[in-house]
Amino acid sequence: MGALKPWHIAVLVVVLILLFGAKRLPDAARSLGRSLRIIKAETKSLQDDDRDLAEKADAQAAYQPLPPNAGQQQYAQPQQPVDPVQRVRDN
Template sequence: MTGALKPWHIIVVVVVLILLFGAKRLPDAARSLGRSMRIIKAETAGLRDDDKDLAEKADAQAARQPLPGDNEPSPSPVVDPVERVKDR
């Protein structure tokens, strides 16, 4: 058995739904299901955008932070005290 959905399967499901809920309630149920799907789609897109924004902020912050050795002052030249006396 391949598990493919045949046209008669769909017809049986539609008939059962009409018998259970009635013809008047089905359009309202389909409409509310469509609204719910749109809300879920919008919320998941918002979550993806939030994740992308957080990743971009983290990348920007990492780019701004200097490397560990960059903050050290450059070494000052070592002057021998004997040479100071000679210069005077």
């Protein structure tokens, strides 16, 4: 299995002309070119999106982690329950 030889390309061109006709080949090539441009633009935008996500992830990775006790708050000692009626009378 080697590379395409010049006669391979010639046979391919003859088959294409026979299948599609000489008038339709330029239109087919033009639409193929448009399709390739669209695919190229879409893959570039996907790569840009991936690059943006990577930059955001790097920015988030720059944050320092919290110390082990940071999530635990120091709560005051619980007070004795206050009767709601008594609280209204005091005010």
